[in-house]
Amino acid sequence: MKTVFAKSVPGRTGVLPPKADKTARDMLPQNLLRARRPALPELSELDVVRHYSRLSRLNYGVDANFYPLGSCTMKYNPKFIEAAVNYRGFTDTHPLLAQVDGGEALTQGNLEAIWLTEQLLQEVTGMRAFTMQPMAGAQGELTGILLIAAYHRAKGNKKSKIICPDAAHGTNPATAALAGYEVVNIVSKDGMVDPEALAAVLDDSVAGLMMTCPNTLGLFEQHLPEIVRLLRSVDALLYYDGANFNACMGRLRVGDVGFDVVHLNLHKTMGTPHGGGGPGSGPVGVSERLIPFLPGPRVVKKADGRFGLNHDLPQSIGRVAPFYGNFGVYLKALAYILRCGAEGLSRATDYAVLNANYLLARLRGHLDIPYDRICMHEFVASASKLGEYDVHALDLAKALLDKGYHAPTIYFPLIVKECLMFEPTETESKEMLDAFCDDLIAICERARTDPAGVKAAPVTLPVRRLDETAAARNMILTEVE
Amino acid sequence: MPFIPHTPEDTGAMLKAVGVRHLDELFAAIPDDMRPKSFALPEGLSEYDAAARMHELAHRNAGHVLSFMGAGAYDHIVPAAVDALTARGEFYTAYTPYQPEASQGTLQGIFEYQTAVCRLLDMDAANASVYDGGSAVFEAAMMCVRAAKKRRLVVDECLNPLYRAMLHTLAANVDVVIVTVPHAGGASDMDTLAAAIGGDCAAVIVQNPGFFGVVQDFAPLADKARAAGAKSVMLVNPVLQSVLKTPGESGFDVAVADGQSVGMALSFGGPYLGMMACAKDMVRQMPGRIAGRTKDLDGKTGYVLTLQAREQHIRRAKATSNICSNQALCAMRSVIHLSLLGPEGLIRTAELSMQRARESAEALTKLPGVSMLNDAPYGNEFAVTLPKPARQAVAALLKEKIAPGLPVCRWYKGLENVLLVACTEKTRPAHIRRMAQALSSAL
Structure with missing residues (x-):
């Protein structure tokens, strides 16, 4: 999508405050003023509203997507x-x-x-x-x-x-x-x-x-x-x-x-x-x-x-x-x-822990669980079993994105190889956890039969895998005028 | 139970799948003698009652105070579309964009924010924000210490005293020396600042307009710093930056600002926004997240977090900073705000704020015994000397819910009678008349 700067049309205006009687030149000496106007976007209010509404739709967020990002506790944020x-x-x-x-x-x-x-x-x-x-x-x-x-x-x-x-x-x-x-x-x-x-x-x-x-x-x-x-x-x-x-x-x-x-x-x-x-x-x-x-x-x-x-x-x-x-x-x-009060906060903790343990129980046997015991609010799994198919934690993460879920945290903590860290939080229902597990288990199975298919993910998102090396090398950090 | 969807049947089935009979068994790893000694929180409220309790607290503030307070936080107009767009769950319920393919909205937003900051300040690169103006000053100082490989920081006393206090606190255990150069009658003392930049100086840190509102030309100071092998940092006001000579034009290495004035409510001090930008050769010293443009496998343009080798999750103890969460949604607010206003809207905001400040200065200096602290050029804020302690005058006017400005004596000894007065485009001529009249009877 074009940037808000690329959409700019000289002379178009959005939300304008009243105009002063005096200009900056009337009020300050020339040597204290900038040489030319800043090249900010020149757009109508609707242009801006439409641009950022469309931009927002390129994101996953808790409101629309299950977001089991370990250690980040992406629980529902109540509207009130x-x-x-x-x-x-x-x-x-x-x-x-x-x-x-x-x-x-x-x-x-x-x-x-x-x-x-x-x-x-x-x-x-x-x-x-x-x-x-x-x-x-x-x-x-x-x-x-x-x-x-x-x-x-x-x-x-x-x-x-x-x-x-x-x-x-x-x-x-x-x-x-x-x-x-x-x-x-x-x-x-x-x-x-x-x-x-x-x-x-x-x-x-x-x-x-x-x-x-x-x-x-x-x-x-x-x-x-x-x-x-x-x-x-x-x-x-x-x-x-x-x-x-x-x-x-x-x-x-x-x-x-x-x-x-x-x-x-x-x-x-x-x-x-x-x-x-x-x-x-x-x-x-x-x-x-x-x-x-x-x-x-x-x-x-x-x-x-x-x-x-x-x-x-x-x-x-x-x-x-x-x-x-x-x-x-x-x-x-x-x-x-x-x-929430005392009871509501305690319940938040209890059900966060229940959800994590349920997810762990359902994924056991499909992914390695390096510390397989009752966990607290999150747990780590490892994709190392899939290494022989050249499928890695990163690939599973990207394949989950294709299914409409945010990925778990990957490659952290550093002490577990091919680490995937899951934190479902208390606000997710059993149905959501079941659907997620079904999809993740299917991805693990596909990794064995069609590893190339998993490694191609994501294919349903606004962009496919991005070249991070080129980003660091080329350092394009702003839109040039 | 609020926000937990489990039915008793769900809970039963899930416990069974886990292989335990009761939720308590999930916490068996916590020894009995470590259980809470107390958990005496109030009982939970309904949504309606919780909101009513919050409403009651909000109403215990006076409200509708006629305020001329600034000192780094300004009451500018925020267009309704800023709230409407940033309230979209896709923006505000997302995490840091660790999975770029599912976060292009946030990432392109950051890229656009970086672009807006760089164009406003005439700098080469910006980060995705730090917490506020004060933390931006601290992080900028640390950038310069690393880049210059020197330890002495020369700080102008016209730099916001709250930010200077933060710098002293945050750098307390770091091996740096902070030298503060006193102001000269409310303006930056250019000669003394220049003289303080010696061979062991890592950076000179200034603010334009200064804390007292004065606008000065700092270009010669940046030249002097460069000649001495030191870096230079300028804190600016993003609204006034639409008309004032930029840090880039003045030759500064790092530019920082509190971005509150472009899209954030006063909100009793936060959340605000720490803007940071720098010259190209300092990019790798910059803390925090930076978005960069790249291509995907099909050659389509996209955005990622880049230069992550600077950051704590990769470099741990050797990172440029410990910053992790920043003020992302505030950065989004500011780029939307700047896009809605455009150059014309931002310039109008600056010019009307400055004009109102001049009208206020004129009204106040007509009062007997009131004079400008100095005759230097100023922006939307200025300092006046009253015939009595400013604290007393302000206390008297607050009884009528008028805050005529900020007494500066808490931070500047010897300036007991000085009042710092700020205006914005929201200030109306009738407000100025009312304030001047009230002050007149309090003096």
């Missing part, structure tokens, strides 16, 4: 949460209004919404305080590691390393490195963090361990109590990557079992939409000893029941967002939590 955050009281408020004298009184609803979201997340996770500032999971990770660093600095600890298990998301080592730490990788044993491997690298220079539980294989970490004990012995802190916390609601509170920092991905756990890559929201919860270091300003409930902002935080790490994070995103999570 969109409506519930678009009230003008929320959308029209300037963020700094709450920070001027007399402004708190005009923003009580927003401040209460932030405070309430923090309270609810504390109860869900068992942490003692939350900051809503981080704007995505990865920024939550960075915030968490900066909090750990601030804790050690305040105690006078000399720490230089963060440990990351080999099954960790790539963001964990990237975050630790961005925060100035040396990253120590430890090898998993039987799909779990191995306490012996951990003990072997553990010394006084270790600031903390970043852990995902259930891990990216979809397994609950069996040695968690031992890991907590080991880290405590060298005053290292335990970071919980909440990417998989949707497997835990009502079943495990990370604060209860010794974690010091947790980030949640609200777009995964709490039903907020992912938007094709964001905006997300990555609030961070902490244990008692990290509270003084939280970013500010912090929302407080005053003795008179009113809400305000506390800027007086002498030990705070500062700020990781200009204001209060992705307010419009976590409002949706608040609406979702209010709707």
